[in-house]
Amino acid sequence: xxxxxxxGLPQGDHRAPSGSSAAARAPGVRAASPALxxxxxxxxxAQWTMPQIVDALQRHGIRGxxxxxxxxxxxxxxxxxxxIRDAQLDVTCYCRGGMFTATDPAGxxxxxxxxxxxxxxxxxxxxxxxxxxxGGLPKDSRGAPASKDLAGARGxxxxxxxxxxxxxxxxxxxxxxxxxxxxxxxERACVNTLAQANDLCDELAxxxxxxxxxxxxxxxxxxxxxxxxxxxxxxxxQRLLDYHIxxxxxxxxxxxxxxxxxxxxxxxxxxxxxxxxxxxxRGAHEVEIFSERWWKVPGDDVLATCKARHAAA
Amino acid sequence: xxxxxxxGLPQGDHRAPSGSSAAARAPGVRAASPALxxxxxxxxxAQWTMPQIVDALQRHGIRGxxxxxxxxxxxxxxxxxxxIRDAQLDVTCYCRGGMFTATDPAGxxxxxxxxxxxxxxxxxxxxxxxxxxxGGLPKDSRGAPASKDLAGARGxxxxxxxxxxxxxxxxxxxxxxxxxxxxxxxERACVNTLAQANDLCDELAxxxxxxxxxxxxxxxxxxxxxxxxxxxxxxxxQRLLDYHIxxxxxxxxxxxxxxxxxxxxxxxxxxxxxxxxxxxxRGAHEVEIFSERWWKVPGDDVLATCKARHAAA
Numbered sequence: 283x284x285x286x287x288x289x290g291l292p293q294g295d296h297r298a299p300s301g302s303s304a305a306a307r308a309p310g311v312r313a314a315s316p317a318l319x320x321x322x323x324x325x326x327x328a329q330w331t332m333p334q335i336v337d338a339l340q341r342h343g344i345r346g347x348x349x350x351x352x353x354x355x356x357x358x359x360x361x362x363x364x365x366i367r368d369a370q371l372d373v374t375c376y377c378r379g380g381m382f383t384a385t386d387p388a389g390x391x392x393x394x395x396x397x398x399x400x401x402x403x404x405x406x407x408x409x410x411x412x413x414x415x416x417g418g419l420p421k422d423s424r425g426a427p428a429s430k431d432l433a434g435a436r437g438x439x440x441x442x443x444x445x446x447x448x449x450x451x452x453x454x455x456x457x458x459x460x461x462x463x464x465x466x467x468x469e470r471a472c473v474n475t476l477a478q479a480n481d482l483c484d485e486l487a488x489x490x491x492x493x494x495x496x497x498x499x500x501x502x503x504x505x506x507x508x509x510x511x512x513x514x515x516x517x518x519x520q521r522l523l524d525y526h527i528x529x530x531x532x533x534x535x536x537x538x539x540x541x542x543x544x545x546x547x548x549x550x551x552x553x554x555x556x557x558x559x560x561x562x563x564r565g566a567h568e569v570e571i572f573s574e575r576w577w578k579v580p581g582d583d584v585l586a587t588c589k590a591r592h593a594a595a
Numbered sequence: 596x597x598x599x600x601x602x603g604l605p606q607g608d609h610r611a612p613s614g615s616s617a618a619a620r621a622p623g624v625r626a627a628s629p630a631l632x633x634x635x636x637x638x639x640x641a642q643w644t645m646p647q648i649v650d651a652l653q654r655h656g657i658r659g660x661x662x663x664x665x666x667x668x669x670x671x672x673x674x675x676x677x678x679i680r681d682a683q684l685d686v687t688c689y690c691r692g693g694m695f696t697a698t699d700p701a702g703x704x705x706x707x708x709x710x711x712x713x714x715x716x717x718x719x720x721x722x723x724x725x726x727x728x729x730g731g732l733p734k735d736s737r738g739a740p741a742s743k744d745l746a747g748a749r750g751x752x753x754x755x756x757x758x759x760x761x762x763x764x765x766x767x768x769x770x771x772x773x774x775x776x777x778x779x780x781x782e783r784a785c786v787n788t789l790a791q792a793n794d795l796c797d798e799l800a801x802x803x804x805x806x807x808x809x810x811x812x813x814x815x816x817x818x819x820x821x822x823x824x825x826x827x828x829x830x831x832x833q834r835l836l837d838y839h840i841x842x843x844x845x846x847x848x849x850x851x852x853x854x855x856x857x858x859x860x861x862x863x864x865x866x867x868x869x870x871x872x873x874x875x876x877r878g879a880h881e882v883e884i885f886s887e888r889w890w891k892v893p894g895d896d897v898l899a900t901c902k903a904r905h906a907a908a
Contacts, residue, residue: 419845419861427845430863436820465778467818468845468861478820505780507749507791532732532740532781537850548732548781550743 311556314567319592320346320374322526322570323353326584328577332357335581336365342585346372346566348524349407351400363406374566375458375497375524376400376409380471382442383417383435385428390438393417394445401450410565411456411523413497414443418469427468435472443494444486451493458523459483460497465537476503476512483521491520498558499526499570501541504549510557517561525558527551527595528571539572543587544595551595567592624869627880632905633659633687635839635883636666639897641890645670648894649678655898659685659879661837662720664713676719687879688771688810688837689713689722693784695755696730696748698741703751706730707758714763723878724769724836726810727756731782740781748785756807757799764806771836772796773810778850789816789825796834804833811871812839812883814854817862823870830874838871840864840908841884852885856900857908864908880905 321344323335330338332353339347347366354362366373379400384390404412416439422428429435443457450457459479462471473479479496487494496516503509516522529547534540544551555567569588576584634657636648643651645666652660660679667675679686692713697703717725729752735741742748756770763770772792775784786792792809800807809829816822829835842860847853857864868880882901889897 427861430861432818432861432863463778464776464818465847465850468843472818474818475820505745505777505785505787507788530781534778534850537778537847548740548743548745550745 311552311559313593314555314595316343316589316593317345318565318567319344319589320348320372320566320568321585321588322348322377322568323350324377325569325571325576325588326581327353329581329584332362333365336362336369336371338581338585339371340369342582342589344585344589345370346374346568348373348375348377348566348568348570349409350377351403354403354407359403359406363408366407372566373407373409374568375411375413376404376407378413378415378460379446379457380414380460381417383420383438383472385420385422389420390442393442397442397446398449401446401453401455404455405453409455411458411495411497412450413458413460413524414446415460415462416443416471416473418467418472432467432472439472440482440486443482447486447494451487451490456492456523457494458497459495460499460526461502462499463502466502474502475506475508476516477508480512480515480519480521483516483519495521495523497524497526498522498554499528500549500551500554501526501528501530501570504530504554509554513554513557514561517558517563522558522561522563522565524568525555525563525565526568526570527592528569536574539574541571541573543571543573543576544569544591555595567595624865624872626906627868627908629656629902629906630658631878631880632657632902633661633685633879633881634898634901635661635690635881636663637690638882638884638889638901639894640666642892642894642897645675646678649675649682649684651894651898652684653682655895655902657898657902658683659687659881661686661688661690661879661881661883662722663690664716667716667720672716672719676721679720685879686720686722687881688724688726689717689720691726691728691773692759692770693727693773694730696733696751696785698733698735702733703755706755710755710759711762714759714766714768717768718766722768724771724808724810725763726771726773726837727759728773728775729756729784729786731780731785745780745785752785753795753799756795760799760807764800764803769805769836770807771810772808773812773839774815775812776815779815787815788819788821789829790821793825793828793832793834796829796832808834808836810837810839811835811867812841813862813864813867814839814841814843814883817843817867822867826867826870827874830871830876835871835874835876835878837881838868838876838878839881839883840868840905841882849887852887854884854886856884856886856889857882857904868908880908
């Protein structure tokens with residue numbers, strides 16, 4: 283069975299060759315353990331509700347799930363938490379808190395309150411961590427940038443994470459800063475490298491790795507010449523809280539919703555996983571794919587493809 | 596006169612507010628000197644031939660030009676060189692050499708030969724430096740990525756620059772490495788931060804700043820949390836060879852050809868210029884805008900807008 287063709291995915295002329303064979307040859311890196319596969323619910327958000335996703339993961343023998351807040355809210359937090367518990371799924375993270383930047387004190391307070399609710403929800407779901415997408419430049423009421431002060435935005439992010447940590451740490455919910463690709467610096471997250479996230483952790487929670495850490499999402503960091511070093515640094519400080527996988531397509535036709543399935547792009551996934559493992563990471567490999575293409579594929583085919591591709595990723 | 600409206604540029608709903616007023620308030624940074632304005636010929640490539648561009652720059656009193664190879668080739672190297680000399684324009688850089696990565700020795704040799712020709716052309720034009728866009732992952736004959744080995748590509752780039760330096764240094768043509776935005780890592784350039792470019796300079800030409808340096812293009816590096824530090828580092832080593840300006844639009848609708856006019860996006864141009872000046876840079880401010888929108892605007896309106904916006908950039 284060829285999961286890609288069974289899924290009916292169009293094979294573009296200019297896509298990179300499948301990474302499966304290259305991946306299998308990666309020196310010193312074993313096949314990924316199927317037990318570590320987790321599915322971020324955004325990957326099948328267009329196809330299924332939360333109850334359907336939970337059922338589908340059981341059907342496919344996948345043991346990890348990473349729910350998004352809006353999807354959880356649609357079907358109810360307590361109902362979702364019960365379904366996940368009954369299915370004995372591992373909640374590898376909860377997506378997401380963050381968006382700490384704002385133009386005024388009222389906006390900052392609203393962000394603080396919303397983040398505390400996200401921590402409460404993550405606790406109710408039994409999530410291993412709450413992912414933080416920290417926010418970009420402050421926005422006006424229409425969603426347009428209201429400031430160009432990138433350094434100021436980064437200061438708000440530092441303060442916001444620091445304040446949330448005071449709430450999340452005693453509650454026992456680890457916070458995981460997710461550096462986003464630099465192309466999202468203005469609109470989504472002004473933490474754009476793993477080094478920057480590690481610096482924030484060192485500043486805000488020195489010596490307290492499990493309380494504040496990072497998510498390594500290959501889509502955002504694969505290009506970084508310092509990636510291996512910064513993964514090792516995060517690992518040494520016990521800060522590697524989650525690992526997200528997908529692929530970078532060539533060409534990428536949409537900055538937000540054209541992420542690739544593992545093997546369809548140019549990211550050396552086995553190499554990066556090797557760096558994670560060398561840094562002591564033993565957690566989940568969470569598939570998070572925002573893709574107008576994959577959202578059109580039947581959910582069962584998406585999951586079958588995720589399983590097949592994960593083995594070589 | 597409002598240069599933007601005279602140019603008939605559509606004003607999108609979600610574009611950032613004009614930066615002119617904010618720019619004027621930037622502390623400790625004076626207005627940009629009109630004498631330093633240079634126009635990269637890509638900015639008006641859809642409107643004009645090289646002779647027309649040279650004439651237009653004289654008409655507008657703009658003293659700097661940065662030609663692209665394909666535009667020069669269309670009208671002839673020697674003819675272009677003569678026109679530029681007669682117009683007494685300052686050739687602030689020549690675009691571009693690079694593309695050092697290839698799948699086989701023949702491809703590497705072809706790149707080497709082509710880069711030597713680019714050095715020769717830059718000398719004929721009297722350019723201050725040859726810009727290097729170093730290339731991404733090696734491509735197959737159809738232009739698709741033929742490898743995922745990013746570290747290997749970076750090694751080819753290092754070797755390629757080193758070899759070209761042996762040719763360019765005795766000829767007296769400085770090479771300027773241009774780090775490109777990480778979103779171009781696969782397709783155009785696997786040097787993606789100024790730190791990485793500085794590291795290459797230190798490795799290949801220690802203590803020889805003028806022979807090998809960097810181009811700081813705000814579009815590619817504005818997001819970098821280490822930007823101020825790395826500009827200072829390059830300046831201290833006499834490696835700041837050129838400065839490119841434009842703006843990052845929100846939203847950006849096309850990764851390649853949706854760059855903004857200064858003031859229409861979110862880049863704090865006066866702040867970055869201040870870092871350049873503090874690092875000792877006294878060279879040109881070169882406007883390089885790849886934009887399907889601006890390519891539809893009459894060239895004289897584009898240049899008038901560049902002049903007006905440059906004053907506050």
